[in-house]
Amino acid sequence: GAVVSQHPSWVICKSGTSVKIECRSLDFQATTMFWYRQFPKQSLMLMATSNEGSKATYEQGVEKDKFLINHASLTLSTLTVTSAHPEDSSFYICSLQGGRGFGTEAFFGQGTRLTVV
Amino acid sequence: AQSVTQLGSHVSVSEGALVLLRCNYSSSVPPYLFWYVQYPNQGLQLLLKYTTGATLVKGINGFEAEFKKSETSFHLTKPSAHMSDAAEYFCAVLYSGGGADGLTFGKGTHLIIQP
Numbered sequence: 212g213a214v215v216s217q218h219p220s221w222v223i224c225k226s227g228t229s230v231k232i233e234c235r236s237l238d239f240q241a242t243t244m245f246w247y248r249q250f251p252k253q254s255l256m257l258m259a260t261s262n263e264g265s266k267a268t269y270e271q272g273v274e275k276d277k278f279l280i281n282h283a284s285l286t287l288s289t290l291t292v293t294s295a296h297p298e299d300s301s302f303y304i305c306s307l308q309g310g311r312g313f314g315t316e317a318f319f320g321q322g323t324r325l326t327v328v
Numbered sequence: 329a330q331s332v333t334q335l336g337s338h339v340s341v342s343e344g345a346l347v348l349l350r351c352n353y354s355s356s357v358p359p360y361l362f363w364y365v366q367y368p369n370q371g372l373q374l375l376l377k378y379t380t381g382a383t384l385v386k387g388i389n390g391f392e393a394e395f396k397k398s399e400t401s402f403h404l405t406k407p408s409a410h411m412s413d414a415a416e417y418f419c420a421v422l423y424s425g426g427g428a429d430g431l432t433f434g435k436g437t438h439l440i441i442q443p
Contacts, residue, residue, distance in 0.1 A: 217371070245430045254418060255372075257430035304371055308430070317362070317422075317431055319371040 213239035217305055217320025224295055224327055232290045232323045234305030240285040241307035245317070246278075249302040261288040261305075295327040330355040330421050334434035342442045347406040349437045351393075351419030354400060360422040361402040362431065363393055365415045372418065378402060389413070414441045 214237040224230050234244055242263045247255040259280055260268040267280035277299075279291040292299055302324050308317040335350040353359055360379045364372040376387025383395040393404045402419060416438050420431040 215371075221369075247430070254433045254435045255431075257432075260430060302369070306372075306431075316374060316377060317372075319364075319373075321371045322369070324369060 213237075213241075213307060213318040215305065215307055215318045215320040217323055219323060220321055221324040222326070224325070226296055226327055227294055229291055229293045230295055230325060232292075232303055232305075232325075234288045234290070234307075234320050236286045236307050239307060239318070241288075242285065243308065244282060244288040245306045245308060246280065246288075246290050247304045247306065249304060249322075251302075255304060258290075258303075263288075292325065295325070297327045300325055300327045330359060330423055330432050332419050332421050332432055332434035334417075334419050334437050336437055337435065338438045338440060340440040340442055341409050343411055344408050347391075347404070347409045347413065347439065349404040349417050349419075349439065351402045351404065351434060352400055353402065353419075353421045355421060355423065357423065358397075361393075361395060362420040362422070363387065363391070363402075363404045364418045364420060364433075366418065366436075367415050375404070375417075409439075409441050411441050411443065414439055 216235045218233045244261040246258045249255045258273045261280045261282040263282045269275045282288040304322040305320045306317045331354045333352045362377045363375040366372050375391050376385045378385045378395045386392045391406045416436050418436045419434040
């Protein structure tokens with residue numbers, strides 16, 4: 212299957228700073244990537260759909276100005292948490308997934324544990 | 329709208345016993361169904377999936393699941409639990425009629441294996 216590399220695996224930052232998380236598709240050209248957030252002992256919640264070369268689509272309740280997504284190439288999508296606050300502390304996971312005609316399996320990155328202090 | 333319900337946030341079984349993790353879904357169209365396993369501080373690993381065809385699906389690590397349309401269920405089973413099976417398990421559904429959509433996950437079931 213496809214290999215998805217997510218970096219960093221964990222990060223601690225001060226409140227008010229910004230953090231960038233990278234999601235790379237190592238062997239698959241991903242026109243679409245997805246960003247999920249997982250709070251402790253909870254399920255994954257889809258945050259946004261990252262489309263190569265166009266604006267990301269955000270789920271209801273997710274602030275697009277706070278969670279900046281850039282998908283400039285077929286192998287890289289980035290999520291930037293701007294002006295991070297402690298409530299943004301979470302586990303962030305990216306995935307790439309085929310749409311119609313490309314299969315249904317989703318391949319996940321290793322996740323990034325963000326702690327805002 | 330689609331949703332996934334996993335009954336039981338925690339399931340505890342003895343090593344060697346049957347594992348049964350329940351998943352029910354709601355979807356207005358035939359869904360694609362998935363089971364993922366997550367170990368602490370790691371991403372998700374696909375155990376198995378159902379798209380079309382045979383309703384009994386075999387996955388990795390001895391797990392299998394059966395799609396029952398009449399019951400809108402996709403329960404995960406394993407005949408004999410192993411200590412290494414202790415993890416968080418997520419059932420997920422994907423709308424099969426559209427383009428690229430994110431998965432909708434259940435809340436997860438923490439599987440505990442008793443020695």
